[in-house]
Amino acid sequence: MEAHEKTDLVLRTFRCLIADLCHQFGCGHPGSAMGMAAIGVALWKYVMKYSPSNPDFFNRDRFVLSNGHACLFQYAFLHLVGYKQMTWEQLLSYHSVSYTSITPGHPEIEIDGVEVTTGPLGQGVANAVGLAMASKNLGATYNRDGYDVVNNMTWCMIGDACLQEGVGMESFQLAGHWKLNNLCVIYDRNEITCDGSVDICSSDDVNAKMRAVGWNVLEVADGNHDVDSIVKALVQARASKDKPTFINIRTVIGVGSQVAGDAKAHGADLGEKDVAHVKQTYGMDPEKTFVVSDEVYDYFREAVHRGQQLEKDWSQLVSNYSREHPELAAEFDKRVKGEFLDDWTKLIPKLDDLPTEDTPSRKSAGTALQPIAEKCRNVLVGTADLTPSVNMAWKGKVDFQNPDLRTACGINGDYSGRYIHWGIREHAMASASNGMAAFNKGTFLPVTSSFFMFYIYAAPGVRMGALQNLQVIHIATHDSIGTGEDGPTHQPIELAALYRAMPNFHYIRPADSEEAAGAVIAAINATETPSMISVSRQKVPQYPQHSSRAGVQKGAYVFLEEKDADVTLIGVGAEMRFAVEAREALVAKGLKARIVSFPCQRIFEAQSREYKRSVLGTAPRVVIEAYSPNGWERYADAGYSMHSFGQSLTGNVVYERFNYNGEKIAVKVKELVEDVRRDGVGSLRGEFRDMNDYERDVQFAAYHKKH
Amino acid sequence: MEAHEKTDLVLRTFRCLIADLCHQFGCGHPGSAMGMAAIGVALWKYVMKYSPSNPDFFNRDRFVLSNGHACLFQYAFLHLVGYKQMTWEQLLSYHSVSYTSITPGHPEIEIDGVEVTTGPLGQGVANAVGLAMASKNLGATYNRDGYDVVNNMTWCMIGDACLQEGVGMESFQLAGHWKLNNLCVIYDRNEITCDGSVDICSSDDVNAKMRAVGWNVLEVADGNHDVDSIVKALVQARASKDKPTFINIRTVIGVGSQVAGDAKAHGADLGEKDVAHVKQTYGMDPEKTFVVSDEVYDYFREAVHRGQQLEKDWSQLVSNYSREHPELAAEFDKRVKGEFLDDWTKLIPKLDDLPTEDTPSRKSAGTALQPIAEKCRNVLVGTADLTPSVNMAWKGKVDFQNPDLRTACGINGDYSGRYIHWGIREHAMASASNGMAAFNKGTFLPVTSSFFMFYIYAAPGVRMGALQNLQVIHIATHDSIGTGEDGPTHQPIELAALYRAMPNFHYIRPADSEEAAGAVIAAINATETPSMISVSRQKVPQYPQHSSRAGVQKGAYVFLEEKDADVTLIGVGAEMRFAVEAREALVAKGLKARIVSFPCQRIFEAQSREYKRSVLGTAPRVVIEAYSPNGWERYADAGYSMHSFGQSLTGNVVYERFNYNGEKIAVKVKELVEDVRRDGVGSLRGEFRDMNDYERDVQFAAYHKKH
Structure with missing residues (x-):
């Protein structure tokens, strides 16, 4: 066979295989995978650098399928090029009932040859930006003349959706700004979405838009068959000197089927008749299913050897390189192995070095993390345009920037820089940070930072990190209502409930500098889990006699013990001071309170039942926090919590406004204790008491009517 | 004084006033408000149509300050042009400790002259798109030759951030697609963000980008002083025939101060020295504060009369119009009053008309809501590209589209259309829907729809609706793990915790068609509260003997009573079937279970303590739901819940995979009951039991390692 005949056979085989795979269990996404076949051939046969026998080859090109529903596209190519894990049986388990299938409905990071889990649209674009940044940063740090030890490309497949989702546009803008010439986005322009043709909701001039945000734009007119043109464009992308490349490739969804070019080809089995039609179209036997001839395997056979x-x-x-640059190579070797470069534990400030005067916990978190960020090149710290607020910039930081950039404010940088200005793009920040973390486990420890409230924008990305066991540390400042004047739009009443409920995620609220140090330790040690360190804008008291970094490692601990206590007060983060004040006010009322500090529910959950009981005690328990109480009912009998949104007032006044003061709390606690004395502690079961009910109705009415 | 001298005096006065307002309490955002003064003069003095003596004048132009931190800009102009509520004393209460201040740190919808609450960046752009859509839709529906009863403009001020945030770009794209020529975005191009000059994180050709997404682009070179050019551009924007207009206006942040053009001018008091400097720059007396001369008030005095x-x-x-088009006018009058056009209660299907065979609850929700959407022109239904999945499109629906659009798939529309294709832009969908709802209370009831999981993208917008008491109904399908093959990226384990914790929000999970009807009723009746109706992809059993639409109005109710029950099972939404199955399995074990259906926690919370106790009963309570348990601990002693992310398997199999079946649940419930018999019901206090602990470690290990 001639080369082009072989390619043609492969395309025909591939498309029939996809149709069969979706038909076997009557569901799946055939259309895009069929449409993109020629792109796959260009990538896996001609352009991408990878090694099927070692999926983790460090300098491999990274491939991200941002249109993750087209996962069969990736699974089938992984199989054809010889990834051992992706056996024929595995391929056939797509949408089966097998618990151990590695062909899930969207690609997952656990699968060899899959770099990141995708599916939620737009995420993959941001991940790809992070992967390309990782590569740029390593290259700028370790490459030397004649030694490009890291120079891989990142390829990212997208469909129309990734051009619509906001996180996609945020990411495109960043890649253009940074001139990530090692990034290529391949646009599968089939012009179809679930609802019909894409023109029902988009009239963009896509190429002009991409050029406007700093991308190189290439086009391929016939993406269904013209493998040569696709290869040419991909090669051009790799050769780009100063811009990321966007290849706009016209394809037809479900090409070869009776619903080609129609939304019907997107997310459903084509059905028996149409599957037969596809095979007739492609000169294959409609009676036969799952036919992959030796010629097709042969076509890709060199992939394994080429990779080796x-x-x-x-x-x-x-x-x-090791011989010529031994010190650098030793460090590089550690990065490849995913090891920290320095003993970070020595960089954590000791209790004696911590402030004793009231200090904002955002400052405390900065004090604990900055020295590590400064010393350890694994750590990349970014902010969504809140450098002055988050306290994460160390003296002498170098920004991650294209070295040719000259900014108006005179702060420049280069690709070896490790401080990232994400702009006001919280979502892309979180999602691209996942990409960096996924480059190679441990090679990077990305840190993000913003106001806690705006991690609601970033939540889809934060979640994907938790799902993928990617270690990222999120520094979330201005938590609670204490953030003050910015008002209810910036006061995150309900957001902690999300992060506390999120599997494999640590939401940590330190109460003071000692606990902030503990939070940083916990977050760095959690190598399979992203963490959020939630800190205050305002100054909070320090408790060197009570607070404990070791306690933070257990999620909660006894902060202040009291024998025969009438009540246990649970203090959390910036609201610890109200627990301490309430305890004092209770003394005057003849009641004894012990205090538990409770920075992280999920870490506490992992402790032994014995430990948990010892911390919680048997007295009535009251949690004090200026958030919705949801989730605390597991540990507490009552909550002094928020039930409305906040209000714009200075920090301490807004606390007063919502009745956070020791005396008011003590009054309510006393009522509880008296009720328990009368009715027994068992009476508290299943009747969580919302204690902060002062003027509740008045409050709502006053605030929600015009004055 | 000559006209330009008067204008000059106003600008100088305004800028000094802003500096004083931020200086009095040593905090606030002076820079942008100072920079934008000339834009404000152009808007409030020359271009905008509004009536200070009636802030709710129906056909007024809408103004949205998307860069909400510049709120003083708006407050000061509202005061100057004569909004009675915005007194001098109120203006001076900015960042004060007054509980009744109406000058919060970001504009809030409760304030006269403020259309929507802004602050979280990018939101205002989406709100403005919604406001412009509302106006287009009303105009297309009610305007007749010679009678443009609705023809107002929407003006939206933005800073650099709104061009970076993804939701901003989603919204720009939609406005361009729909050719919303009644929308004008005014870009305060001061080129400064918190971190420095905007070029540290953005290199876009902004004008080219906006043109690429279908906008008219105008420029003003000197936005600090050149009021005439700004007026000219604004007038041009109002005259635009077929495109929204983007006016790129160069300004200088903190103009006139020593930190002019610097990030330092953004979010902090300028300080005594610089405030004096500002006054010197502008020829005002540095010794005097808060000077607004009569000439300045005179300058704006005509505004009130003009408005009247x-x-x-x-x-x-x-x-x-009423004389010439009496029927239409009668309907229009209802819209102006915010009344429903038809008696929607009659359109809700009766119990007898509901299916008895297993039915997906997404279909049930569609059955209940579609007839109302079809009949009542108040209702606008949109989807984030999931028309085939969400079941919200009624037969004969007309799409909201520019009437000249001709799509490839042949589905066209016009501005009177009430079905909205938002594209894959969940965030803009939610936020723009808030804008529609805010156009005039009750005039529109926007409905959004998507997969529940992707309401994590929309969460920032959904929250803003709750904060603003804006009624929007969100139809969230494919909830729980039962969504199946799409896998863990699409299975919303933790998301319900967010929506249940959100103040002023109803997250409702109906168990069957009867409850779905109840959920629709509850959502329509909640005129001050957005609701989310969370429904299943998969078929669920119907319980005509047990389920109750009236029960849904109470948040929870006794679904199946049982005298002397050993346990109360709480069934929720699509997982009700496991409660019913477990109850049957318990019978075989000699145990009696009653069942409570619990569609909405927040509605239940509003019931009397007596009612709550009667529903919850005294027996041990077990909630059964395939989500994180967070929040259920308030009502239940134990939960049969999820503790990890899900897995890609067909719906019923994924339930099996995570041990959701009646028998397995019954085994655990029996253990609980026996423990209680031994230790007493009081032993359940504060020890919430996670019952779904089958092979817990195995599960994690197996799934999180490569196979």
């Missing part, structure tokens, strides 16, 4: 050669060449390069 | 004349003219127009 790539690895060998790279190892040789690194070996020579 | 506008109202009078409009009333006359509507009165003539």
Whole structure:
């Protein structure tokens, strides 16, 4: 066979295979995978650098399928090019009932050859930006003349949705700004979405839009068959000197089927008749299913050897590099292994070095984390345009920037820089940070920072980090109502409930500097779990006699013990001071209170039942926090909490406004204790008491009517 | 004084006033408000149609300050042009400790002259798109030759952030697609963000980008002083025939101060010295504070009268219109009053008309809501590209589209259309829907729809609706793990915790068609509260003997009573079937279970303590739901819940995978009951039991390792 005949056979085989895979269990997403076949051939046969026998080859090109519903596209190519894990049986388990299938409905990071879990649209674009940043940063840090030890490309497939989702546009803008020439986005322009043709909701001049945000734009007119043109464009993308590349490729969804070019081809089995039609179209036997001939396997057979050669060449390069640049190479080796460069534990401030005067916990978190960020090149710190607020910029930081950039404010940088200005793009910040963390486990520890409230914008990305076991540390300042004047739009009453409920996620609210140090330790140690350190804008008291970094590692601990206590007060984060004040006010009322500090529910959950009981005690328990109480009912019998949105007032006044003061709390606690004395502690079961009911109705009415 | 001298005096006065307002309490955002002064003069003095003596004048232009931190800009102009509520004393209460101040840190909808609450960046752009859509839709529906009863403009001020936030770009794209020529975005291009000059994180060609997404672009070179050019551009925007207009106006942040053009001018008091400097710059007396001369008030004095004349003219127009088009005018009058056009209660299907066979609750919700959407022109239904999944499109629906659009799939529309294709833009969908709801209370009831999981993208917008008491109904399908094959990226384990914790929000999970009807009733009746109706992709059993639409109005109710029950099972939404199955399995074990259906926690919370106790009963309570348990601990002693992310498997199999079946649940419930018999019901206090602990570790390990 001639080369083009072979390619043609592969395309025909591939498209029939996809149709069969969706037909076997009567569901799945056939259309895009069929439409993109030629793109896949161009990538896996001709352009991408990867090694099927070692999916983790460090300098491999990264491939991200941002239109994750087209996962069969990726699974089928992984199988064809020889990824051992992706056996024929596995491929056939797509949408089966097998618990151990590795062909889920969207690609998942656990699968060899899959770099990141995708599916929620737009995420993959941001991940790809993060992967490309990681590569740029490593290259700028470790490459030397003649030794490009890191120079891989990142390829990202998208459909129309990724051009519509906001996080996609945020990411495109950033990649253009940073001139990430090692990033190529391949746009599967089939012009179809679930609702019909894309022109029912988009009239953009896509190429002009991408050029306007700093991308190189290439076009391929016939993406269904013209593998040569696709290869040419991809090669051009790799050669781009100063811009990321956007390849706009016209394809037809479900090409070869009776619903080609129609939304019906998107998310459903084509059905028996149409599957037969597809096979007739492509000159295959409609009676036969799942036919992949030896010629097709042969077509890709060189992939394994080529990959092994790539690895060998790279190892040789690194070996020579080690001789010429031994110190750098030693450090690089640690990065490859995902090890921290320095003993970060020594950089954490000791209790004696901590402030004793009232200090904002955002400052405390900065004090604990900055020295690590400064010393350890693993750590990349970014902010969604809140450098002055988040306290994460260390002295002498270098910004991650294209080295040719000259800004009006005179702060420039280069690609080895490790401080990232994400702009006001919280969502892309979180999602691209996942990409950096996924580059190679441990090679990067990304840190993000913003106001806690605006992690509601970032939530889809934060979630994807938790789902993928990617370690990212989120520094969330201005938590609680204490943030003050910015008002209810900035006071995150309900958001903690989301992050506390999120599996594999640590939401940590330290009460003072000692606990902030503990929170940083916990977050760095949680290598399979993203963490959020939630800190205050306002100054909070310090409790060197009570607070404990070790306690933070257990999620909650006894902060202040009291024998025969009448009540246990649970203090949380910036509201610890009200627990302490309430305890004092209770003394005057003849009641004894012990205090538990409770920075992280999920970490506490992992402790033994014995430990948990010892901390919680048997006295009535009251949690004091200026958030919705949801979730605290697990530990507390009553909550001094928020039930409305907040209000714009200075920090301490807004606390007063919502009745946060020791005396008012003590009055309510006393009522509870008296009720329990009368009715027994068992009476508290299943009747969580909302204690902060002062003027509740008045409050609502006053605030929600015009004055 | 010459006209330009007067204008000059106003600008100088305004800028000094802003500096004083931020200086009095040593905090606030002076820079942008100072920079934008000339834009404000152009708007409130020359271009905008509004009536200070009637802030709710129906056909007024809408103004949205998307860069909400510049709120003083708006407050000061509202004061100057004569909004009675915005007294001098109120203006001076900015950042004060007054509980009744109406000058919060970001504009709030409760304030006369403020259309929507802004602050979270990008939201205002989406709100403005919604406001412009509302106006277009009303105009297309009610205007007749010679009778433009609705033809107002929407003006939206933005800073650089709104061009960076994804929701901003989503909204720009939609406005361009719909050719909303009644929308003008005014870009305060001061090129400064918190972190420095905007070029540290953005290199876009902004004008090219806006043109690429279908906008008219105008520029003003000197936005600090050149009021004439700004007026000219604004007038041009109002005259635009077929596109929204983007006016790119160069300003200088903190103009006139020593930190002019610097990030330092953004979010802090300028300080005594610089405030004096500002006054010197502007020829004012540095010794005097808060000086607004009579000339300045005079400059704006005509605003009140002009507004009253506008109202009078409009009333006359509507009165003539009523004579010529009496039926239409009667309907229009209802819309102006915010009344429903038809008796929607009659359109809700009766119990006898509901299916008895297993039915997906998404279908049930559609059955209940579609007839209302079809009949009542108040209702606008949109979807984030999931028409085939959400079941909200009625037969004969007309799409909201620019009437000249001709799509490839042949589905066109016009501005009177009430079905909205938002594209894959969940965030803009939610936020723009808030804008529609805010146009005039009750005139529109927007409905959004998507997969529940992707309301995590929309969460910032959904929250803003709750904060503003804006009624929007969100139809969230594919809830729980039962959504199946799409896998963990689409299975919303933790998201309900957010929506249940959100103040002034109803998250409702109906168990069957009867409850779905109840959910629709509850959502329509909640005129001050947005609701989310959370429904299943998969078929669920129907319980005509047990389920109750009236029960839904109480948040929870006794679904199946049982005398001397050993346990109360709380069934929720699509997981009700497991409660019913577990109850049957318990019978075989000699145990009696009653069942409570619990569609909405927040509605239940509003019931009397007596009612709550009667529903919850005294037996041990177990909630059964395939979500994180957070929040249920308030009502239940134990939960059969999720503790990890889900898995890609067909719906019923994924339930099996995570041990959701009646028998397995019954085994655990029996253990609980026996423990209680031994230890007493009081032993359940504060020890919420996670019952779904089958192979818990195995599960995690198996799934999170590569196979």
